Amino acid sequence: MSQWLPWIDRAATRWPDATAYSDAAETRTFGELHARAHAAARRWIGAGVRPGDRLLTLLEPSATLVECLHASQLAGACLVPLNPQLGVDELVRLAVHADARWLVHDREHAALGARLAAATGAAAPDVEPAKAASLPRVGADDPLAIVYTSGTTAAPKGVVLSQRNFESGAEASAARLGCRPGDRWLAAMPMFHVGGLSIPVRCALVGMTQVQHPRFAAPEVVAALRTDRITHVSLVPTMLARLLDHGLDGRDCPQLRAAVIGGGRLPPSLVDRATAARVPLVATYGLTETAAQVTASTPGDAAAHPGSAGTPLAGVEITIDSPDGEGVGEVLVRAAQVTAGYWRDPERTAQARSGERWRTGDLGRLDSDGRLWIDVRRDDLIVTGGENVRPAAVEDVLRAHPAVADAGVCGLLDNHWGQRVAAAVVLRSGAHCDETELGAWCRDRLAPFQVPRAWRLVAAL
Numbered sequence: 001m002s003q004w005l006p007w008i009d010r011a012a013t014r015w016p017d018a019t020a021y022s023d024a025a026e027t028r029t030f031g032e033l034h035a036r037a038h039a040a041a042r043r044w045i046g047a048g049v050r051p052g053d054r055l056l057t058l059l060e061p062s063a064t065l066v067e068c069l070h071a072s073q074l075a076g077a078c079l080v081p082l083n084p085q086l087g088v089d090e091l092v093r094l095a096v097h098a099d100a101r102w103l104v105h106d107r108e109h110a111a112l113g114a115r116l117a118a119a120t121g122a123a124a125p126d127v128e129p130a131k132a133a134s135l136p137r138v139g140a141d142d143p144l145a146i147v148y149t150s151g152t153t154a155a156p157k158g159v160v161l162s163q164r165n166f167e168s169g170a171e172a173s174a175a176r177l178g179c180r181p182g183d184r185w186l187a188a189m190p191m192f193h194v195g196g197l198s199i200p201v202r203c204a205l206v207g208m209t210q211v212q213h214p215r216f217a218a219p220e221v222v223a224a225l226r227t228d229r230i231t232h233v234s235l236v237p238t239m240l241a242r243l244l245d246h247g248l249d250g251r252d253c254p255q256l257r258a259a260v261i262g263g264g265r266l267p268p269s270l271v272d273r274a275t276a277a278r279v280p281l282v283a284t285y286g287l288t289e290t291a292a293q294v295t296a297s298t299p300g301d302a303a304a305h306p307g308s309a310g311t312p313l314a315g316v317e318i319t320i321d322s323p324d325g326e327g328v329g330e331v332l333v334r335a336a337q338v339t340a341g342y343w344r345d346p347e348r349t350a351q352a353r354s355g356e357r358w359r360t361g362d363l364g365r366l367d368s369d370g371r372l373w374i375d376v377r378r379d380d381l382i383v384t385g386g387e388n389v390r391p392a393a394v395e396d397v398l399r400a401h402p403a404v405a406d407a408g409v410c411g412l413l414d415n416h417w418g419q420r421v422a423a424a425v426v427l428r429s430g431a432h433c434d435e436t437e438l439g440a441w442c443r444d445r446l447a448p449f450q451v452p453r454a455w456r457l458v459a460a461l
């Protein structure tokens with residue numbers, strides 16, 4: 001990174017006519033994406049966007065969101081991608097915490113965007129640019145995005161990721177996965193997660209095509225893997241299981257070189273199924289705080305060592321703090337892709353820092369060949385189908401029910417979802433309520449993946 005240039009500028013210079021993005025509705029070459037991102041950046045600057053300003057997005061995975069990512073880099077803005085499935089109150093809380101001045105939403109979320117704008121004062125940065133408008137100089141360590149990650153505490157954490165964080169992670173990942181110009185990466189992941197947001201960065205740096213599906217549907221993904229010249233695909237374990245249930249077989253997908261699995265534990269039984277189906281698995285481990293992956297297996301290694309998360313990527317150093325007799329301790333990471341810290345949260349940033357190393361909060365061990373084995377992910381955090389669920393958020397919703405005196409939420413092991421959300425509920429004296437009513441209450445107030453799937457009415461916690 002001797003000379004820092006926006007990724008879309010580099011890609012448009014090297015591969016102007018290559019396809020950068022494709023979905024069922026539209027296709028963009030790198031040249032076209034470059035022109036649209038520059039036009040958007042100049043509109044934003046004309047509207048008053050200044051370097052460092054936080055810009056919220058309420059967008060489904062789309063060419064528009066990819067353009068917003070590149071335009072943010074060009075304008076020096078800090079993108080804050082929000083999950084449209086969250087309730088209005090939580091979205092407002094995140095927007096206020098980010099101190100965002102600007103908001104971009106699609107037509108599908110116009111009503112939600114209007115409510116968010118009214119509550120926060122965020123405006124749409126959409127005016128015609130002045131002819132003399134110029135783009136600011138962007139540095140490698142300037143923030144590009146704040147990605148919110150749910151934790152077990154009362155407040156979610158806004159992970160600040162710089163240009164360098166994204167680029168270092170994308171380059172290291174692409175090198176391990178053998179990415180090259182002309183490859184086609186199928187993405188069916190939400191782009192408000194760092195795993196989805198890193199894909200267009202990787203594509204721009206390498207010259208790959210992002211083949212975007214609006215949401216995960218197993219039959220459609222299997223069909224695309226068979227017919228759409230897909231070389232790489234991002235999945236969580238639940239997605240992989242569903243694809244195998246729908247007949248995924250590597251022999252039908254000769255161009256597929258890597259099924260990249262993240263977002264949760266990859267059970268050995270699922271590795272065995274995928275290996276039997278000749279699916280080229282790549283097991284990974286990463287965090288929002290590390291701009292996605294920090295370890296990945298090499299071809300064949302996931303099958304030979306089921307349960308391992310692979311070895312550190314180039315430039316990544318992993319150490320185990322205070323290992324026990326079996327070598328298990330807290331996983332610490334040092335790399336250029338590690339965040340500088342949490343947005344406006346110096347206390348939690350200091351807690352996570354150990355000199356130049358980042359405390360992941362996860363327990364794991366390194367074997368003699370340098371492979372990482374994760375023993376326990378973050379305490380209490382529920383990872384279900386690749387989505388993080390903060391128990392406190394679900395407990396707050398349950399406690400707001402007029403019949404509920406108290407509630408406790410935890411994760412139960414599940415062979416399909418990795419974990420499923422479970423709730424123990426204490427009713428108020430004389431109150432009557434059942435699981436059906438509590439489930440309906442939660443579905444009205446939570447994202448689908450946050451709703452408990454197992455219930456227990458108890459006398460006390």
